[in-house]
Amino acid sequence: xxxxxxxxxxxxxxxxxxxxxxxxxxxxxxxxxxxxxxxxxxxxxxxxxxxxxxxxxxxxxxxxxxxxxxxxxxxxxxxxxxxxxxxxxxxxxxxxxxxxxxxxxxxxxxxxxxxxx
Amino acid sequence: xxxxxxxxxxxxxxxxxxxxxxxxxxxxxxxxxxxxxxxxxxxxxxxxxxxxxxxxxxxxxxxxxxxxxxxxxxxxxxxxxxxxxxxxxxxxxxxxxxxxxxxxxxxxxxxxxxxxxx
Numbered sequence: 001x002x003x004x005x006x007x008x009x010x011x012x013x014x015x016x017x018x019x020x021x022x023x024x025x026x027x028x029x030x031x032x033x034x035x036x037x038x039x040x041x042x043x044x045x046x047x048x049x050x051x052x053x054x055x056x057x058x059x060x061x062x063x064x065x066x067x068x069x070x071x072x073x074x075x076x077x078x079x080x081x082x083x084x085x086x087x088x089x090x091x092x093x094x095x096x097x098x099x100x101x102x103x104x105x106x107x108x109x110x111x112x113x114x115x116x117x
Numbered sequence: 118x119x120x121x122x123x124x125x126x127x128x129x130x131x132x133x134x135x136x137x138x139x140x141x142x143x144x145x146x147x148x149x150x151x152x153x154x155x156x157x158x159x160x161x162x163x164x165x166x167x168x169x170x171x172x173x174x175x176x177x178x179x180x181x182x183x184x185x186x187x188x189x190x191x192x193x194x195x196x197x198x199x200x201x202x203x204x205x206x207x208x209x210x211x212x213x214x215x216x217x218x219x220x221x222x223x224x225x226x227x228x229x230x231x232x233x234x235x
Binding site: 091 | 150
């Protein structure tokens with residue numbers, strides 16, 4: 001149980017284009033999902049927290065107009081990187097919290113590697 | 118503010134050696150959770166252990182063991198008789214009800230890259 005998937009697993013896009021990353025909870029309902037970014041050889045940094053049906057809460061320094069997050073259902077959250085630039089190239093990881101479990105539990109997706117050329 | 122410090126950036130050991138990865142944390146909350154994750158080259162985080170702040174019992178799982186000491190705010194991880202397959206980046210993380218909001222956010226340490234040489 002408690003499987004989180006991400007799609008795509010990797011993506012290459014051209015500078016200036018937008019790319020959407022999906023995060024799905026496969027066998028549970030996720031009231032809250034989190035998006036992290038990890039640059040090479042660095043730690044995971046929380047970008048934003050999204051609650052189903054409401055606006056995402058962004059961490060300080062994260063541009064909400066550039067990283068659009070939509071949590072339209074209890075099993076799906078999407079992160080759209082708009083007008084991507086090479087500096088947005090990173091590993092993006094989502095996690096989800098099961099509504100039926102304690103709030104400190106998070107299950108992580110396998111990550112999406114984004115390369116902007 | 119919450120903080121997790123993993124002072125060891127990279128450790129290299131020879132197979133079968135024991136190795137300890139250090140983790141020191143800071144939090145204002147009395148209720149919090151500590152985690153260790155393994156991140157192999159594929160990138161996917163592998164959950165290893167969770168401890169809550171009220172349980173200071175050390176834990177052993179096979180070759181893995183964890184030492185939680187609230188007095189020193191440390192949660193160290195030891196691998197006994199290391200193997201090449203243990204080579205990965207290991208992250209320590211802290212989760213607490215941030216600023217009383219009730220939302221448990223994870224704060225990750227900077228990770229320790231472990232290289233186990235054959």
